[in-house]
Amino acid sequence: MAEFALPKNSKIQKGKDFDATTAETKRKKTFKVYRYDPDSGENPRMDSYTIDLDKCGPMVLDAIIHIKNDIDTGLTFRRSCREGICGSCAMNIDGRNTLACTKAIDEVNGEVKITPLPHMPVVKDLVPDQKHAIAQYNSIEPWLKTKSPAPNRERLQSPEDADALNGHDGHGPAACILCFCCSTSCPSYWWNADRFMGPATLMQAHRWIMDTRDEATGERLDQLEDPFRLYRCHTIMNCTNTCPKGLNPAKSIAEIKKLMVARK
Numbered sequence: 105m106a107e108f109a110l111p112k113n114s115k116i117q118k119g120k121d122f123d124a125t126t127a128e129t130k131r132k133k134t135f136k137v138y139r140y141d142p143d144s145g146e147n148p149r150m151d152s153y154t155i156d157l158d159k160c161g162p163m164v165l166d167a168i169i170h171i172k173n174d175i176d177t178g179l180t181f182r183r184s185c186r187e188g189i190c191g192s193c194a195m196n197i198d199g200r201n202t203l204a205c206t207k208a209i210d211e212v213n214g215e216v217k218i219t220p221l222p223h224m225p226v227v228k229d230l231v232p233d234q235k236h237a238i239a240q241y242n243s244i245e246p247w248l249k250t251k252s253p254a255p256n257r258e259r260l261q262s263p264e265d266a267d268a269l270n271g272h273d274g275h276g277p278a279a280c281i282l283c284f285c286c287s288t289s290c291p292s293y294w295w296n297a298d299r300f301m302g303p304a305t306l307m308q309a310h311r312w313i314m315d316t317r318d319e320a321t322g323e324r325l326d327q328l329e330d331p332f333r334l335y336r337c338h339t340i341m342n343c344t345n346t347c348p349k350g351l352n353p354a355k356s357i358a359e360i361k362k363l364m365v366a367r368k
């Protein structure tokens with residue numbers, strides 16, 4: 105039976121308040137950040153950090169790096185490129201899944217609320233456990249599969265075929281950075297992540313299906329021909345609305361569904 109109340113140990117408590125500003129601080133901002141340490145046995149809590157914006161860069165990632173370096177070293181989050189390329193810093197900021205490194209602090213009015221990507225187990229603080237999502241991604245065999253003999257040089261593609269992957273504007277399926285902002289904003293994925301592949305993985309499946317060098321299209325479609333893996337998408341569009349790279353996973357899913365119909 106569905107349970108609608110959170111278990112007692114999941115309820116978020118009020119956390120600690122840190123104020124790193126002084127009477128001279130001109131630009132103050134408060135960040136409310138989700139904290140959870142499974143080893144402590146304590147419930148998650150929201151800590152509050154009021155900082156001087158003149159002591160950090162303009163992005164939310166700059167602010168949480170400043171908090172970690174100068175205020176509370178225990179704060180845990182992932183980041184790497186700080187260029188919107190690696191997907192590591194995906195989190196929920198101001199109610200929306202996005203990348204902390206490309207989200208400007210001044211886009212948020214008032215306090216900045218930061219929680220981990222929703223509907224994934226939390227390893228610690230803002231770090232979600234992505235093992236399941238990565239296993240689903242691996243299950244589509246995201247590499248070039250060929251049966252024909254290898255040529256003496258690279259397998260070539262026409263510029264038009266490459267454009268189909270990359271998009272004329274750079275927003276094609278190959279531009280996905282696998283941040284999983286889309287999958288974790290999809291209600292179908294929240295309730296059926298055990299069997300529905302979710303928009304990030306389906307977009308990557310589409311990327312390989314439409315790659316003119318790949319020779320496993322039928323096999324790839326067979327793998328997705330399932331009431332849950334593909335068809336649990338109900339075109340709610342949260343995925344496309346939230347993608348911080350401006351990509352369109354819902355369109356990729358619709359294209360796979362069209363290919364399924366066309367081959368019948």
Ligand code: SF4
Binds near residue numbers: 283303
């Ligand atoms: S489609 Fe967008 S939101 Fe989804 S994983 Fe790729 S880059 Fe992230």
Ligand code: SF4
Binds near residue numbers: 340
């Ligand atoms: S369009 Fe499909 S994959 Fe995207 S949010 Fe909606 S149900 Fe999920």
Ligand code: FES
Binds near residue numbers: 184185187203206
């Ligand atoms: S740190 Fe790489 S995408 Fe944000």
